[in-house]
Amino acid sequence: MKRRKCLAAGWTAVVVWVAQATAAPPAAPPVSKIAPAADLVTQLDGYIEDLEESVEDEAEYNDSKDKLVKDASTLALIAVALGLHDEENKYRRAAPGLLEAAKKVAAAETYAQAKAAVAALKAALASQGDPSTLSWANKNASMPALMKAVPLVNTRIKRYMRRFSRYANRVASYSAVLAVIGQGSMPNASDTEKPNEVDKWYAFCAEMRDAAAALNVACHAEDEAAAEKAMAALQKSCDACHEVFHEEEL
Known part of the structure; x- marks a missing residue:
């Protein structure tokens, strides 16, 4: 009898852990409450330029491999945000194609693959897809790459905050990126070192999103x-x- 009770308790614990680890992210607010479409368009264009520079030649690619993955992963979430945005923007219908193209850039393993993937990404700017296929509930980008991208963006924000009166617009633009990363990282809870702490992960992502949106x-x-x-x-x-x-x- 004791053995049965122990087994039952064990299975209950497993069921609870699985339920916690697979709980769906909370519903996202309207994207306009996360970041303005105009700021995200500016950032997407900037990331395209950066990615093109990263594959300008093989030497540059070799020096920029890690950054290329971070930039492509960040761009993927910006594309999702623009596709789901409640403000009209020029990349709404291109967003599905941009997302898939950005994933291929991030997955490239050689210079030739990266060069071709970036070219395809730029071509996707003119694509016409169905933004209703996009969802914040999907894992749209690599969690490790996103977490490594955050300090890069944060460093730029801190730099421009020192001259706020002159560069407030740049701080606004980069804060939009952090807000989108906060929202877009929620589905990656299972990729963290503590996937059973999913509720805390969601809460921290929301706090990051909301603080960046307030900024x-x-x-x-x-x-x-x-x-x-x-x-x-x-x-x-x-x-x-x-x-x-x-x-x-820390």
């Missing part, structure tokens, strides 16, 4: 005090997440 709003309002407050909240959310999921990065 974006403050920048567009040219409110430096509000921007500083949002930056502090953003840093706090990152530190709290690392304490649970990636303590060695």
Whole structure:
């Protein structure tokens, strides 16, 4: 009898763990509450240019391999955001093609593959797909690549925050990227070191998204005090997440 009770308890624990690890992400807010379409269009165009530079020649590719994966993964989420956006934008219908093309760039293993994939990505800017096929519930990009991309974007934000009155628009644009990464990383909970902490992962992603969105709003309002407050909240959310999921990065 005791053995049966232990087995039953064990199976219950497994069922609970699986349920936690596979729980669907919470519903996303309208994308306009995450980031303005105009900022995301600016960033997508910028990432395309950066990726083209990364495959300009084989030497540049060899120096930029890691960055290329980060940039392509980030662009994938920007494409999803533009496809799902409730504000009209020029890349809404191109978004599905851009997402798939960005995935191929990130997966490239040789210079030739990367060069061809980036060319296909640029061509996808003119594609006409069905944005209703996109979903925030999908794993649209590599979680490790996204987490490595965050410090790069954050460094740029901090640099431009030092001259806020001059570069508020740039802070706004980069904060839009962080907000999208926060939202788009939610489905990757199972890829973390603690997949059973899925509720915490969702909460931290939402905190990052909302703090970055608040920073974006403050920048567009040219409110430096509000921007500083949002930056502090953003840093706090990152530190709290690392304490649970990636303590060695603190």
